[in-house]
Amino acid sequence: MKYIVTSNKPITQAIIDLEKAITNNGFGILHVHNVKATMAKKNVDFPHECYVYEVCNPHIAKDILSIDMDLIMALPCRISIYSVGNQTKISMIKPMDLLTNLSSSADVTKHASKAEEISIKIIQQAK
Numbered sequence: 001m002k003y004i005v006t007s008n009k010p011i012t013q014a015i016i017d018l019e020k021a022i023t024n025n026g027f028g029i030l031h032v033h034n035v036k037a038t039m040a041k042k043n044v045d046f047p048h049e050c051y052v053y054e055v056c057n058p059h060i061a062k063d064i065l066s067i068d069m070d071l072i073m074a075l076p077c078r079i080s081i082y083s084v085g086n087q088t089k090i091s092m093i094k095p096m097d098l099l100t101n102l103s104s105s106a107d108v109t110k111h112a113s114k115a116e117e118i119s120i121k122i123i124q125q126a127k
Helices: 013-026 036-039 056-065 069-074 095-102 106-126
Strands: 002-007 029-035 050-056 077-084 089-091
Touching: 002 013, 002 106, 013 029, 013 050, 013 077, 013 106, 029 036, 036 069, 050 056, 056 069, 056 106, 069 095, 077 106, 089 095, 089 106, 095 106
Parallel strands: none
Antiparallel strands: 002 089, 029 050, 050 077, 077 089
16 A cells, blocks of 8 residues: 655755656646644654655546546645655555545546556656
8 A cells, every 4th residue: 555665865856856757747746745844833843854745647636536526535646755764765655555445436446547657657766
């Protein structure tokens, strides 16, 4: 269900490469959550750099939602990038696992598979 890769790049470079890979593969960045900054605003000391990207390919999202509007609860896709010690990790919940657990439609499976294939490509390019 989880897809996690480790990068030897510093997180700042991996972020640049992730954003480039997202847009180069037909996805858009809807929002970036800076978890460390959000925690700091709440007076919580969180030592890790951690960003959660909400990303979407509007064509795939439209196709999925045209089949089952209830799946809006699982969209947009999220890709996380964070530091653990000296390592940078890039991760996601696999769209196939998430969406096929919520819908038994073969058409949803087809579109989820496409979203997962592209998302893995994005993460590999950023790595």
